[in-house]
Amino acid sequence: xxxxxxxxxxxxxxxxxxxxxxxxxxxxxxxxxxxxxxxxxxxxxxxxxxxxxxxxxxxxxxxxxxxxxxxxxxxxxxxxxxxxxxxxxxxxxxxxxxxxxxxxxxxxxxxxxxxxxxxxxxxxxxxxxxxxxxxxxxxxxxxxxxxxxxxxxxxxxxxxxxxxxxxxxxxxxxxxxxxxxxxxxxxxxxxxxxxxxxxxxxxxxxxxxxxxxxxxxxxxxxxxxxxxxxxxxxxxxxxxxxxxxxxxxxxxxxxxxxxxxxxxxxxxxxxxxxxxxxxxxxxxxxxxxxxxxxxxxxxxxxxxxxxxxxxxxxxxxxxxxxxxxxxxxxxxxxxxxxxxxxxxxxxxxxxxxxxxxxxxxxxxxxxxxxxxxxxxxxxxxxxxxxxxxxxxxxxxxxxxxxxxxxxxxxxxxxxxxxxxxxxxxxxxxxxxxxxxxxxxxxxxxxxxxxxxxxxxxxxxxxxxxxxxxxxxxxxxxxxxxxxxxxxxxxxxxxxxxxxxxxxxxxxxxxxxxxxxxxxxxxxxxxxxxxxxxxxxxxx
Amino acid sequence: xxxxxxxxxxxxxxxxxxxxxxxxxxxxxxxxxxxxxxxxxxxxxxxxxxxxxxxxxxxxxxxxxxxxxxxxxxxxxxxxxxxxxxxxxxxxxxxxxxxxxxxxxxxxxxxxxxxxxxxxxxxxxxxxxxxxxxxxxxxxxxxxxxxxxxxxxxxxxxxxxxxxxxxxxxxxxxxxxxxxxxxxxxxxxxxxxxxxxxxxxxxxxxxxxxxxxxxxxxxxxxxxxxxxxxxxxxxxxxxxxxxxxxxxxxxxxxxxxxxxxxxxxxxxxxxxxxxxxxxxxxxxxxxxxxxxxxxxxxxxxxxxxx
Numbered sequence: 067x068x069x070x071x072x073x074x075x076x077x078x079x080x081x082x083x084x085x086x087x088x089x090x091x092x093x094x095x096x097x098x099x100x101x102x103x104x105x106x107x108x109x110x111x112x113x114x115x116x117x118x119x120x121x122x123x124x125x126x127x128x129x130x131x132x133x134x135x136x137x138x139x140x141x142x143x144x145x146x147x148x149x150x151x152x153x154x155x156x157x158x159x160x161x162x163x164x165x166x167x168x169x170x171x172x173x174x175x176x177x178x179x180x181x182x183x184x185x186x187x188x189x190x191x192x193x194x195x196x197x198x199x200x201x202x203x204x205x206x207x208x209x210x211x212x213x214x215x216x217x218x219x220x221x222x223x224x225x226x227x228x229x230x231x232x233x234x235x236x237x238x239x240x241x242x243x244x245x246x247x248x249x250x251x252x253x254x255x256x257x258x259x260x261x262x263x264x265x266x267x268x269x270x271x272x273x274x275x276x277x278x279x280x281x282x283x284x285x286x287x288x289x290x291x292x293x294x295x296x297x298x299x300x301x302x303x304x305x306x307x308x309x310x311x312x313x314x315x316x317x318x319x320x321x322x323x324x325x326x327x328x329x330x331x332x333x334x335x336x337x338x339x340x341x342x343x344x345x346x347x348x349x350x351x352x353x354x355x356x357x358x359x360x361x362x363x364x365x366x367x368x369x370x371x372x373x374x375x376x377x378x379x380x381x382x383x384x385x386x387x388x389x390x391x392x393x394x395x396x397x398x399x400x401x402x403x404x405x406x407x408x409x410x411x412x413x414x415x416x417x418x419x420x421x422x423x424x425x426x427x428x429x430x431x432x433x434x435x436x437x438x439x440x441x442x443x444x445x446x447x448x449x450x451x452x453x454x455x456x457x458x459x460x461x462x463x464x465x466x467x468x469x470x471x472x473x474x475x476x477x478x479x480x481x482x483x484x485x486x487x488x489x490x491x492x493x494x495x496x497x498x499x500x501x502x503x504x505x506x507x508x509x510x511x512x513x514x515x516x517x518x519x520x521x522x523x524x525x526x527x528x529x530x531x532x533x534x535x536x537x538x539x540x541x542x543x544x545x546x547x548x549x550x551x552x553x554x555x556x557x558x559x560x561x562x563x564x565x566x567x568x569x570x571x572x573x574x575x576x577x578x579x580x581x582x583x584x585x586x587x588x589x590x591x592x593x594x595x596x597x598x599x600x601x602x603x604x605x
Numbered sequence: 606x607x608x609x610x611x612x613x614x615x616x617x618x619x620x621x622x623x624x625x626x627x628x629x630x631x632x633x634x635x636x637x638x639x640x641x642x643x644x645x646x647x648x649x650x651x652x653x654x655x656x657x658x659x660x661x662x663x664x665x666x667x668x669x670x671x672x673x674x675x676x677x678x679x680x681x682x683x684x685x686x687x688x689x690x691x692x693x694x695x696x697x698x699x700x701x702x703x704x705x706x707x708x709x710x711x712x713x714x715x716x717x718x719x720x721x722x723x724x725x726x727x728x729x730x731x732x733x734x735x736x737x738x739x740x741x742x743x744x745x746x747x748x749x750x751x752x753x754x755x756x757x758x759x760x761x762x763x764x765x766x767x768x769x770x771x772x773x774x775x776x777x778x779x780x781x782x783x784x785x786x787x788x789x790x791x792x793x794x795x796x797x798x799x800x801x802x803x804x805x806x807x808x809x810x811x812x813x814x815x816x817x818x819x820x821x822x823x824x825x826x827x828x829x830x831x832x833x834x835x836x837x838x839x840x841x842x843x844x845x846x847x848x849x850x851x852x853x854x855x856x857x858x859x860x861x862x863x864x865x866x867x868x869x870x871x872x873x874x875x876x877x878x879x880x881x882x883x884x885x886x887x888x889x890x891x892x893x894x895x896x897x898x899x900x901x902x903x904x905x906x907x908x909x910x911x
Contacts, residue, residue, distance in 0.1 A: 238719040241712060259716035262684045266721055271685040303682075306665070335678065373745075391623040391706045392745055393830070396887045400828055404891075417745075428887045432855060 069093045069112040070600070071103065076580055078124040080551045080565035090123055092572040095599035100566050121594055122580045124546065125565050126295025126573030127516040128553035130464045131410075131443055131506035134299040134327075137285030138275040139187055139510050143174045145215060146188030148472065148529070150513050153288035164197050171207045183212035183229070183268045188510075190218040192368055192476055201226055201253025214264055218511070219369045220272075223261050224253045233263045273301075277308035282315040282325070290322040290603055292515045293575035293593035296554070296563050300360050300410060300443070302327035304334075309346050309356075316354040322596065322603035324353045324573070326557055328360035328410055332389060336401035343407055352571070352599065355559065359402045360443075361411045362389050364418040367446060367481050368473045372415035374447065380483050385417075392421050399425040399440075404433050408558055409440040410464070416447040423455050430459060439502070441556045446490055447482070453492065457499045462556045465491050465548075467505040467523040468512040470535075474528030488535040493523045497544055504553030505545070516553075517581070520545035521589035542582055572600040613724035614644075614691060616700045616717040620753050621731035622740055623706035624832045626763045626792070630731060631703060635659070638672055644690065644697035645676040648705055679705075691722030699726075707749050710756035729759040729790070734776050735768055735833065741779075754783045763792040811846040812902035818849035821895035827904055831856070831888040834864035835910045841877050843906055848874045850899035856890035857882060 070092050077087040079100050087100035091112065099106045106112060140152045145167055148160040161167050167189070175184055189199065204213045204226035213226040230236055230251050235243055242260025244252045255261050264270065275281055276299075289297045302308060304327065316325050329343050339359065346356035365371020370382035378384050388395075399422070402409050413419045419442060426440060441462040442448070446469055448456070456463060469477070470491055478487045489495070496503045505519050524545045526534050533539075540548070554564025562571050578592035596603050619627050631645055635655060655668060655676065662669040667677045675697065679686065690696060700723070704713055710728055717725040730753045740750040754760065760780060765773055780789065837860040844854050854872040859865075860879075869882040870890065890907065894900055 238715075240715045240719055257712065258684055259712040259719075262687065262716060262720055265684045266688045269688070271682065271688075273682050274685055333679065338678070388707050388745065393623050393887070394706060396889075397828070397830055400887075400889065404826065404828065425887070428857075428889070431886075432889070432891055 069098055069106075069109060071106055071112045071114050072118050072123070073103070073114065073116060074118045074123045075120050076122045076583075077566065078122070078546070078582065079567065080125050080547055081567040084567075087566075090566065090572075090574065092597075092600040095572055095601070097566055097568055097570050097572050099568060118576050118594075122577045123566070124575050124577065124581070125550040126563065126596055126598065127293045127549050127575050128296045128504070128557070128559075128564060129289065129294050129506060129509075129514065129516055129549075130298055130441075130504040130553035130556050131300050131466075132289075132298055132509040132514055133276065133301060134281055134285045135272060135276040136288055136509040136514055137281035137283070138272065138278070140284065141275070142216070143170060143184065143186040144188045145170060145186045146218060147190055147193045148513075150188070151288075151291075153284040153291075155291060162193070164194075164199055164203055167199060168203065168207050171204070171213060175208055175211055175213075178211075181211075183214050183270075184208075185214045185216065185268075185270065187216045188218050189215050189224070190368075191222075192473075192480075198252075199224055201230065201251065204253060212268070214268065214270070216272075219366065221257055221369060221371075223255050223264060225255060225264060226253060229264060233267055235263065238263070273303065277303065277305070277311050279311055279315045282312060283321070286321055286323045286325075288509075288514050290596050291593065292517070293577070293596055294323060294514070294516060295573035295575070295596055295598050296324040296326065296557070296559065298557070299325060299327040301330045301362070302360075304329045304342055304346060309349060312354060313349045313351075317351060319601075320603070321353060322598055324355065324563070324598070326355045326358065326559070328358040331359050331361045331398055331402065336398055336405075340402060340405035340407060355557075358408045358410055358557070361395060361398055361402075361409060363395055363411060363413050363422060364388060364415050367414055367469075368476055370481065372447070373417035373421075374415040375417045375420065375449075379481055381480055386415060388418075395421060396425045396428065400429050400432070403429040403435065403438065403440070406435075408438065410443050410556075411440070412443045413448075414444045414446050414466075416449050416452065419445055419448045419452050423452060423459070426459050426461060427455075436460075439556065439558050443506075444508075447486060448492060449489070450492075450495065453495055453499055453501065457501050461501075463496050463501055463503040464553070464556050465493050465496065465503055465505050465523075466508060467491050467493060467519050468507050470526050471518075471522050471529055472512050474526075474534045475530045475532065478528075478532070478534065489538065490535060491523070492535075492538045493540050493544075493548065494538045497540055502552065502555045503548060504556045505548045506553070515589070516549035517591055517593070518589040520549050520581075521587055523548060524588060542588060545588065546581055571598075573598055611691075611696065611722065612698070613722055614696060614700050615698060615726040616702055616723050617726055618702050618704060618710065618713055618717065618728040619731065620704045620708060620710045620713070620728065620757060621706070622733075622736075622746070622750055622753060624736065624830075625706075625731040625733045626761075627703050627731050629763075630761070630792075631701060634701060635670070635674070635676070640699060640701070641673050642697055643674045643699040643701055645674065645701045645703070646679060646686075646690075647676060647703040648679050679703075687720060687723070696722075707746070709749060709752045711752065714756065727759065728757045729761050730754060730757045731761045731763060732780065734762050734765040734773065736764070737776050737779065751783060754780060754787075757784075757787065759788045759790060760784065761790045761792055765791065811843055812899070812906060814847045814849045814851075814899050814902070817897065817899035817902055818895065821850050821897040821899055823896050824852070824893065825896040825900065826894075827892045827900060829856075829890045829892070829904060829907060831858050831890055831911065833911045834859040834861040835907075836861055837868060837870070837879055839910055840870075840907065841872070841879070843903070843910070844872045844877060847894070847899070847903045850897070851892060851894040851903065853893040854890060856888075857886045858888050858890060 242256040244254040364373040371386040551564035574597040
């Protein structure tokens with residue numbers, strides 16, 4: 067029963083009774099005390115470890131909405147517009163011209179020894195105004211070796227002639243095969259029916275790969291580097307193999323994060339799904355927590371697939387798509403609520419938010435349940451009236467703050483317009499109403515880095531430097547709470563994580579600078595190390 | 606056997622909105638037993654009603670039946686699932702594919718027409734004629750409903766028997782105006798329930814809940830979606846008759862006399878009440894009672910009222 071005491075430059079606890087401290091005392095993997103050494107001494111013998119004496123400690127960061135796909139997708143070549151860091155810590159600069167995309171593809175082809183396809187990801191055509199990345203451009207890299215670029219949306223891919231000819235795509239009758247005025251495929255394949263022949267022929271299974279031990283370890287490494295100690299996989303297939311893989315991998319002593327997977331409800335009959343979660347919960351241990359269910363109702367605003375109320379999109383189609391009939395979502399909410407499980411519901415557009423608020427009201431009228439903490443995820447366009455209803459329902463929000471930086475400029479000019487961008491990701495309104503909320507990155511959609519996410523919620527700066535909706539900015543303190551205790555509350559895990567409080571697990575983020583006192587932007591605060599259950603983790 | 610040597614899997618595509626009868630159709634095809642070596646790939650796996658005597662094995666989410674057929678649920682990534690199925694050591698010769706309620710038939714028809722290892726044999730959309738107007742006028746889903754009607758060569762029409770002749774003719778004309786080339790197939794009404802009935806004091810016939818209560822088990826709850834208005838007087842009488850196995854019922858429903866008025870229903874063995882309820886809620890009935898054949902019979906009887 068050893069007590070280790072870590073003196074630090076400053077400790078931020080997120081515990082309202084005791085917000086700051088000098089020394090952190092850890093015993094048996096839990097927090098024993100955050101106090102002066104004189105006070106800690108009363109607990110008996112201790113060892114002092116001064117390695118963090120010039121560092122700032124805060125609760126281990128909690129990423130309440132991201133995907134284990136982040137651990138698998140880096141096996142492919144990154145072609146995104148923005149700089150991104152892979153799980154090994156290597157920085158991949160964003161690619162902003164067609165030529166740099168071609169160079170990156172050529173360089174990878176030269177390294178690739180197998181004859182298999184060159185697969186790339188992260189490309190987002192929304193940033194390439196006028197310049198087309200198409201078959202012709204990929205053929206200039208190679209006409210013989212198959213090249214497949216999966217777009218950031220995952221709903222579109224671009225392929226070269228080698229792929230088109232091998233698969234006979236030019237003679238297939240599929241609406242999703244985009245053709246030029248002469249009827250020749252341009253290389254763009256839209257949506258699953260047109261992409262299936264490529265996935266099938268080259269054996270590409272992105273989501274299957276995300277459940278392997280390799281992907282789970284890479285995912286955890288990427289998270290740990292950013293100060294995360296609890297991470298979610300918010301759309302898990304929960305197959306027997308996936309559960310076994312998660313159970314075995316997270317149980318490894320050196321596995322550096324706690325993992326919270328959510329059942330993908332749309333893949334299951336509700337009865338089977340709730341039974342599956344109950345069965346999986348028998349596997350729960352300190353680093354693996356089953357018990358939440360994810361429902362994905364609509365698409366994404368930047369893809370014009372989120373369901374919007376009037377006046378819809380600035381350009382593009384009039385409205386987005388439902389992933390299932392609204393009645394199915396009503397029935398699912400009823401079922402999983404009644405089954406006592408916690409729901410996390412993807413709702414990007416305000417029409418999707420409205421539908422789910424009504425479903426939750428129906429379920430709660432029928433089956434009142436205190437402290438259910440059903441959480442609406444993303445809620446990018448939630449309206450003020452809807453925030454009030456969320457508050458009265460006792461529901462939580464997890465808000466996609468990173469969108470402001472990555473797509474804010476696009477939302478102002480192409481998808482939503484000025485007014486709706488003032489309320490985009492309304493964290494300050496959620497805070498004013500006293501709604502429990504977290505903020506998130508949805509990796510691999512945007513990079514895994516809660517301090518960057520907090521920076522977005524605090525500054526509301528777009529990539530071009532415009533401030534979007536100043537009234538919805540929150541203070542550094544509230545932003546830091548949202549990436550620790552707030553996120554832990556949305557996962558119903560705040561009894562054991564989210565703050566540095568006696569009895570909770572000793573999960574700590576160790577920072578180079580003071581995020582409250584420093585002039586440094588939150589995104590630039592360095593993460594020195596993390597501690598998980600008292601164990602200092604590193605690569 | 607190599608990929609090349611295998612015959613393509615013949616696909617029967619079943620489309621249609623939620624509640625259009627796709628699962629009933631698949632249950633019917635399974636029970637009929639005339640298909641051989643077929644795989645039923647279904648959305649709502651748990652709702653399939655497979656006779657336990659037909660099942661020979663259940664493994665990795667696939668239920669194998671003694672007539673050589675099998676059933677499995679749709680997993681999240683359909684592409685990976687289709688790739689997997691065609692590479693099974695013994696792939697099926699026929700795939701009966703139940704599309705999602707919001708799926709548009711055309712891309713799926715094209716997919717099965719083009720995908721390696723598959724060949725589209727037939728495609729049909731199931732149409733609940735009594736719900737057609739509601740679906741086509743719901744702004745959230747009208748475009749999908751219309752695509753489900755226009756994209757396919759065959760429309761299989763059900764729930765038409767109770768409609769007045771004039772309504773049936775009007776709805777049929779509407780279908781023909783949307784898709785004049787489609788073959789219309791009229792499904793016969795479902796078979797009567799195979800449960801012994803007893804006369805109740807209300808002169809309606811209900812299952813003998815006293816007899817069925819003998820094999821009742823643990824307390825359970827069932828949630829029923831109520832897609833249509835029903836005779837709420839009859840429902841109350843049915844709930845009273847089910848008192849031997851029913852502890853509580855509550856929900857929101859509409860009576861066929863005043864279908865525009867939503868009623869909140871509360872029922873206990875001491876009695877029940879229906880109260881008009883303002884606003885638009887989902888029509889749903891929750892039953893709490895004893896698990897077993899009595900509960901199954903109660904659910905079937907309520908469904909028969911719809």
